[in-house]
Structures are given as C-alpha cells and as structure tokens.
Amino acid sequence: MFRRTFWFGTGVAAGVWATTKVNRKLRRLTPESLAATAADKALEAGHRIKHRAVGFALDVRDNMARREAELGDALGINAPVPEHELPAPRRYAAIENHDTPRYVERPTYHSYNRNEDH
Template identity: 75%
Template sequence: MFRRTFWFTSGVAAGVWATTKVNRKIKQLTPESLAVAAAHKALETGQRLKDRAVGFAHDVRDNMAQREDELGEALGINAAPELPAPRRYTALENSNPSQYVAPPTHSYNRNEDH
C-alpha cells in the first residue's frame, strides 16, 4: 500500500512539474513575450555598443592630442603665439563745450515747399 501511494504521489508531482514547465514555455513563445524579449535584447546591445563607441571616441581624442603634441614638438610650434598688445582707444574729449554748434535743422518733408 505504501508503495502505491509513493508512486502515485511521485507521478502527480512529475505531472504538475511537467505541466508547469510546458505552460511557462508556451507563455515565453507568445508573440508579445517574444517582442518584449527582442526589445530588451536590442536595448542591451545598443547600450553595449554605445559604451564601446564612447570608449573608442575617448581613445581617439587622447591619441589625437598626444600626436598633435608630438608633431608640435617636432615642428617647434608648441609655443603659444605672441599676440600684439591690445589697442587703446582714447575717448574724444570736447575741450570747450561752449564752442559746440548745433547742426542746422532742415525740414525733410518734400511736400512742405509745394
């Protein structure tokens, strides 16, 4: 009697386990689940590519700066160029404000003379 109960229980457990596994697999293979999985995979791949591209860009910039320094040393152009002194403009001063003559006032209305 104990043997039969053991095997019956084992069979039920195996059936439940197999049914659960099959149902999970069926849910994973629905179009919606496949689309979600593909989207997640695409996002992960995009992030990985972005990280690599950023790292590559930093490497290129660093190597470019290093090469520019090497070329500058070889050509002797690393020194900062000397800029000319800034120009100084003086403000025009009116030494005698009483000599100021106002410009003549003319009417520019073309219809006034006619």
Template identity: 75%
Template sequence: MFRRTFWFTTGVAAGVWATTKVNRKLKQLTPENLAVGAANKALEAGHRLKDRAVGFALDVRENMARREAELENALGIDADPELPAPRRYAAIENRTKPKTYVIDDTTYSYNRNEDH
C-alpha cells in the same frame, strides 16, 4: 498498499511539475513576450555598441591631442596662439515694415501673424 500510494503520489507530483514547466515555456513563447525579449536584446546591444563607440572616440581624441603636441614641439609652434576677436552677425533682420506683394493690381502685405 503503501507502494501504490507512494507511486501514485510520485506520479501526481511528476505530472504537476511537468505541467508547470510546459506552461512556463508556453508563456515565454507568446508573441508579446517574444517581442519584449527581442526589444530588450536590441536595447542591450545598442548600449554595448554606444559604450564601445564612446570609448573609441575618447581614445581617438586622446591620441590626436598627443600627436598634435608632438608636432607642435617638433615644429616649434606656439600652443596658444592669439585668436582674432569673434565677429558678430545679425541673427534677425530688422524690418520696419512688412513685405508687400502686388497681385492683379491689389496690394497684399505679408504678416505671418495675420488671420491667425
């Protein structure tokens, strides 16, 4: 009698364990979870690629600055030349009156804030 109870309990436990394992795997294979997993892996790959690109850019800048210094020393060029003053340009034209258009002997003024 004890043997039958032991094996029955063992079978029930194995069945519960197997059912739980299969249900977890099925949840992992739903389209939503697959999409989330793919998105997470793509983000991780993007971050790794960005980190490598930043490291590469820093190495290039460091080597470029070192090489420029070597060339300046070899050619006897002053490292800090005096630069000319920056020029100032008008960012916006100052118009005193709006632009006008003539269509079929009628004059229209262009004001983009008109009729709004």
C-alpha cells in the same frame, strides 16, 4: 496499499511538474514575450555598442592630443619664448565690420517671366 499511494503521489507530482514546465515554455513563446525578449536584447546590444563607441572616442581624443603636441613641437609652436622677445599678439575681430564689400547689399534683379501674369 502504501506502495500504490506512493506511486500515485509520485505520478501526480511528476504531472504537476511537467505541466508547469510546459506552461512556462509556452508563455515564453507568446508573441508578447518574444517581443519583450527581443527588445531587451536590442537594448543590451545598444548599451554595449555605446560603451565601445565612448571608449573609441576617448582613445581617438587622446591620440589626437598627442599628435597635435608632436606637430606643435615639430613646427616650433610649443617652443618656449625667450623672455626678451614676446610673441606677436593674435588679433580677433570683436565685432564684424558690416561695411566691407561682403556685406554691402547688392541690387536684386528679377527676371521677368511672362507666364506669371496668366
């Protein structure tokens, strides 16, 4: 009698375990679950790409600064200026001059289209 009770209990436990496993697997295969999984994987991929892009941008910026320094040294821009000789001042326009020919208003010519009147 004990043997039958043992095997009956074992069968019930195996059935519960198998039913639970199958139900979990079926829940993972629902459209909502598949969409959530795909969205999570897309977010993870986006974060990985962003991390790599930021690293690439930092590498580019470092190499750009190094190359600019090399070019500045080659052209003599970064060379020290003797104390008795000052560099020419750079001039920047604080306010744009609107009287220059570029800003003078020109008369506008309208072409006459006789079809506009009809």
